[in-house]
Amino acid sequence: MTATTRRALLGTGAALSLSSPALAFPDRPLRIISGFNPGGANDIVSRALAQPLTAVLGQPVVVENRAGAGGGVGALAAARAAPDGYTMFMGIVDTQAINPLTYRNLAYDPERDFAPVSLVATIPFAVVAGPSRPEIKDFAGLVAAAKRAPGALSFGSWGVGSTAHLAFARIAREAEAELLHVPFTGQAPAMQAVAASQVDVMAVPAGGAEAMARDGRARVLAVISPQRLELLPAAPTLRELGVDLVIGLWQALYVPARTPPAVVARLNAAAREAMRAPSFAAAMRTQAAKPEPSTPEALAELQRSEREAYGVVVRALNITVDGA
Missing domain, CATH: 3.40.190.10 (Periplasmic binding protein-like II)
Incomplete structure (x- = not known):
């Protein structure tokens, strides 16, 4: 065996070693933590995604509801989980952008404690x-x-x-x-x-x-909403009625901070594929929701911009909560 061949094989081995966590991931069941009770929009979106995500990843993906403190109980549980990709969190604008503005003693930091995976839906x-x-x-x-x-x-x-x-x-x-x-x-x-x-x-x-x-x-x-909804065609928009207000929910997938980038990339690709499933699209139609796959970077930017926008509203309304 020549030195060149040996170096090439060693290089290949090193590359496989570095990427092996992603190649082996996942090899056991995963969970999505929802910070809200069963039956709400966050739970519905989480379960709608979990079904095709199970098929894409080849491992069961279960939804675990941890309600309380405006989604903060579930967010904290997810933030404290092992950063290995097996625990995901279905965050919403409340948990990731608004809670840091309203809770005086928030037990988690949405930017420090989470790595964004993908936006999932807007409702x-x-x-x-x-x-x-x-x-x-x-x-x-x-x-x-x-x-x-x-x-x-x-x-x-x-x-x-x-x-x-x-x-x-x-x-x-x-x-x-x-x-x-x-x-x-x-x-x-x-x-x-x-x-x-x-x-x-x-x-x-x-x-x-x-x-x-x-x-x-x-x-x-x-x-x-900006325009009337196909799901509720008879309902006028507030703008039609003279109130210039558009507000709704976005739902997005996160993992604990320090999750390996290769695992984040694997989950992003899997989530994007799962969001193309007919079952997911059908579930979103029942919620008047729009599937919104994104890059992790785009989700991080959305979170930052939403925090700035809601900061203006929270300060104007002087809304504070003691702790979470």
Whole structure:
């Protein structure tokens, strides 16, 4: 064997050794941590992605719900997991961009503790009214009711400082009306409270709003999107009604910081392939969601820009939470 051949083989061996974690990954089941209760948009997107991701990666991908503190409980659990790619986190704009602005003592740092993998989906909001207020038949009726009795009309959310909270806080500000905020531990419990007449109104991801309206548990008053939605064609946009507001959720896949770049790249490629699956597309249509595969770098930039944009809103509304 010549020296040149020996060096070539050694070089090949070194390259294989350096890349072997990615080549061997994954060799056991993986999990996606959702920071919210089952039944909400984050859980639905997580499970919709887990199914085709299982097929792409050749290993089971299970969803683990860790609800609480505006998604902070799940985020902290994911941040503390081993940085080996076997634990992923389905972050949202709340956990990755807003919580650092609203929580005084946040137990995790979205930029320091996570490595971005890919954006997954964007979901518009809709404004719904529950059976507790049968007189509210449209958005104008909501504003009129709020102005007649300041502070008497209640709106639900999945936490102080959440996108659902900020959406209605901004609506109230634009309408010069006062409403009572009632936070819950997740989207599903808040929606249940609206349906059970414990809370009057709420900003809900469009898929949840459509399901509530279809079952007769709520009325859709408007959508908070740039244009009308195919899922809710009769609902006007807030812009049509004179309120210049567009707000919704984005869902994105993260892994703990210090996960090897080769593993991040493998998961990014797998997530992109999984998002092309017909089952994922079908699940997104039920939520009026748009699949949004991205590079890790593009997701990191989105997170930074959203934090800056929401910082203006949080400071203007003076929203703070003691800890998470």
